[in-house]
Amino acid sequence: VARKIPRGGGASSASARRLPVGVRKPSLRVVVTGGAGFVGSHLVDKLLARGDSVIVVDNFFTGRKDNVAHHLGNPRFELIRHDVVEPILLEVDQIYHLACPASPMHYKFNPIKTIISFPLPCAAHNSSTSSQELDSIYLSLLIYLWTRIQLLQCVRSCYDEGKRTAETLTMDYHRGAGVEVRIARIFNTYGPRMCLDDGRVVSNFVAQALRKQPMTVYGDGKQTRSFQYVSDLVDGLVTLMESDHIGPFNLGNPGEFTMLELAQVVKETLDPGASVEFKPNTADDPHMRKPDISKAKSLLNWEPKVSLKQGLPRMVSDFQKRIMDEN
Ligand code: UDP
Numbered sequence: 001v002a003r004k005i006p007r008g009g010g011a012s013s014a015s016a017r018r019l020p021v022g023v024r025k026p027s028l029r030v031v032v033t034g035g036a037g038f039v040g041s042h043l044v045d046k047l048l049a050r051g052d053s054v055i056v057v058d059n060f061f062t063g064r065k066d067n068v069a070h071h072l073g074n075p076r077f078e079l080i081r082h083d084v085v086e087p088i089l090l091e092v093d094q095i096y097h098l099a100c101p102a103s104p105m106h107y108k109f110n111p112i113k114t115i116i117s118f119p120l121p122c123a124a125h126n127s128s129t130s131s132q133e134l135d136s137i138y139l140s141l142l143i144y145l146w147t148r149i150q151l152l153q154c155v156r157s158c159y160d161e162g163k164r165t166a167e168t169l170t171m172d173y174h175r176g177a178g179v180e181v182r183i184a185r186i187f188n189t190y191g192p193r194m195c196l197d198d199g200r201v202v203s204n205f206v207a208q209a210l211r212k213q214p215m216t217v218y219g220d221g222k223q224t225r226s227f228q229y230v231s232d233l234v235d236g237l238v239t240l241m242e243s244d245h246i247g248p249f250n251l252g253n254p255g256e257f258t259m260l261e262l263a264q265v266v267k268e269t270l271d272p273g274a275s276v277e278f279k280p281n282t283a284d285d286p287h288m289r290k291p292d293i294s295k296a297k298s299l300l301n302w303e304p305k306v307s308l309k310q311g312l313p314r315m316v317s318d319f320q321k322r323i324m325d326e327n
Pocket of ligand 1: 188199200201202204205216217218219221223225259281282285286289
């Protein structure tokens with residue numbers, strides 16, 4: 001979720017902020033929560049490169065100082081160790097809220113904290129219903145209750161529900177308090193600076209192949225995911241922030257791969273001798289995930305540019321260096 005607070009506090013549209021042709025846009029002061037993390041640090045690079053001042057707020061749970069160390073000493077860069085579950089007062093133009101562990105291994109470590117990393121909801125519900133609607137509402141209610149029961153059993157719920165709640169609350173701030181907001185739904189993303197021990201499939205396969213260990217394929221390996229290179233995501237986030245649209249927008253790469261196909265691409269990129277090893281999958285693993293980005297394409301004129309075969313080598317060289325430094 002990228003949230004934006006307009007100058008002067010009132011609601012304003014992006015078009016109202018647009019400057020006449022030829023007038024240089026003043027640089028903005030931008031907060032990036034989770035700015036020392038994998039995605040956040042790439043966003044920080046882009047914002048600083050275009051002349052903005054950036055304040056990174058990070059608790060370093062999964063973020064690393066190394067990811068932003070190249071900016072230390074830059075007068076337009078500030079780094080604050082702070083946990084977003086605690087209040088903080090900062091005067092800024094834009095906030096990109098990227099602070100939350102995204103890997104199941106990390107977000108399950110402290111599920112309560114995961115859910116409150118997204119702001120907590122304040123919900124008011126008020127509805128009136130005509131009799132014709134009751135049948136379908138009854139059915140919806142059953143589906144809803146079933147979904148609720150499923151969610152209660154599921155250890156991933158802290159993440160999924162936290163995100164859903166954050167979107168609701170973001171819109172409530174927008175409607176109720178006039179805060180200008182943007183909502184992005186980020187799909188599987190990979191690239192340099194991912195945690196080596198992240199537990200995600202791309203980082204696992206690349207780290208395993210580099211360490212000459214077999215790549216661990218969970219289940220039959222026929223489940224699919226779509227992998228987005230981090231620079232495409234960062235471009236999407238900035239494009240969304242600068243647009244007149246609130247969203248939500250899916251930001252992901254629609255190219256779909258089975259885990260076995262991914263292992264094959266890693267093999268071709270990195271080591272033709274790399275092998276795979278099958279391991280049991282978790283019960284709640286989604287069988288397929290592929291973003292529909294038609295809305296982002298048509299309204300934001302954004303689409304990913306970097307294919308898996310182009311992006312993977314860039315990640316491999318970063319992992320290679322870090323794994324060598326470990327030894
Ligand atoms: N996966 C795998 N081997 C690994 C890690 C993950 O086969 O070493 C599988 C996992 O079961 C899932 C897919 O890869 O089907 C993507 O998992 P990941 O944790 O990267 O992302 P998410 O499940 O959040 O999409």
